[in-house]
Each structure stands twice: as C-alpha cells, then as structure tokens.
Amino acid sequence: GAVVSQHPSRVICKSGTSVKIECRSLDFQATTMFWYRQFPKQSLMLMATSNEGSKATYEQGVEKDKFLINHASLTLSTLTVTSAHPEDSSFYICSARNGETGELFFGEGSRLTVL
C-alpha cells in the first residue's frame, strides 16, 4: 500500500481562491519532503524542499508567497496555492524522505484545475 498519501487527488477551484494539498507519510517520519510540479508531457519540476520545523527552500522561479509550504510535523507537509490562476493548473506531487533509512517515497499526486 501507499506509504505517502496525498489529498485531495483531484481539485477544481475558481480563479482567485486558495487550495491546500496535503502530503502525509503513513508509517515513517519524514524529515524532508519535496514538492514537484508536472505540466502535461513535461518533467517533474522540483518546486521546493521542506524540512520539518523550518522554512521551505524554494527553487529559482517559484514564488514563495504563492506556493506556501508548511511542514509542521514529521508526517505532514502542506502546499497551499494562494490566489490560484488557470496557469497554476498542474499535477502536483510530493515526495517524502524516510529520516531513518533515507529512502524516498512519492505520493500519488494531486491534479489541480483552476477555472
């Protein structure tokens, strides 16, 4: 079964609203979580790295005020897309690193559609 769970798997929202995506590690403590974004027929692009209890590190070109990342516990990281616009429509995927083994696990992804 899945060891990293993302919720929701699909979300449709109106332009201007905010959407929160959750990423949970189910049976391990994730000291580090990564957020990726994938456009159709494109690669998975790293957006940011979040370490539990500290601020996320964003990749160049990713707006930190638009994509708010919170990693408040060792099993949960959230990505909030604020004031969403149609160009934010994408597939968002999280990845969690097992703090003990170093293994990386991916969530199932969340499809965001902004109307």
Place this chain on the structure above:
Amino acid sequence: DQQVKQNSPSLSVQEGRISILNCDYTNSMFDYFLWYKKYPAEGPTFLISISSIKDKNEDGRFTVFLNKSAKHLSLHIVPSQPGDSAVYFCAASQRRAGTALIFGKGTTLSVSS
C-alpha cells in the same frame, strides 16, 4: 540548464524485444540514479536504482547501466511486455547530501503485441 536529459521523447518496441531507454546527466556531483515509471495522473513508481560506485544493477527484467565517464545511464527492459507501456523518467541526486531528485523529461515507451 537541464541537469538530467532524456533526449528521446518516445520509443516503440515490439513485445518480447529489448527496450533501451537512455539518460544523460551533466552534474558530476550526482551519486545516485533512479528510474521511475509513471502513468498519467499518478505518482511515479520506483523501478530500479544504481549508485555511482557500480556500473550495473539488475532486477528481473530491468537492468540499469551506468557509464560515469560519459555521464550516461540506460535502462534495459528484456523482454518487453505491453504492460511496460508508460512514461519512464530518469532521476539523479546527490544522495549523501540528501538533495531532491532531479528528473529528466521522460520517455514514453509503447510496447506493441
């Protein structure tokens, strides 16, 4: 600047034949390489990995070869099956540094029966 490149966007192979997917990288600090399989609207599924101290790793029908001097790796699938049809992503990281995976653009493999 793309650090991980998959120059073939697609590959078509007949069932039973070998599929060879290629990947090149530019960052000599990468020490860990992985291949993932992905279906639309799903997260990537881990297939096989290789550490930079090795040049080959085999798992069933899947074999990954690493040529560090050429900064090149390849995934061989033998024999190919229709169920292998998917997008395959090559990824690399600095494992000791604990960095995120950097992905290539993917290669769509189609295996026909």
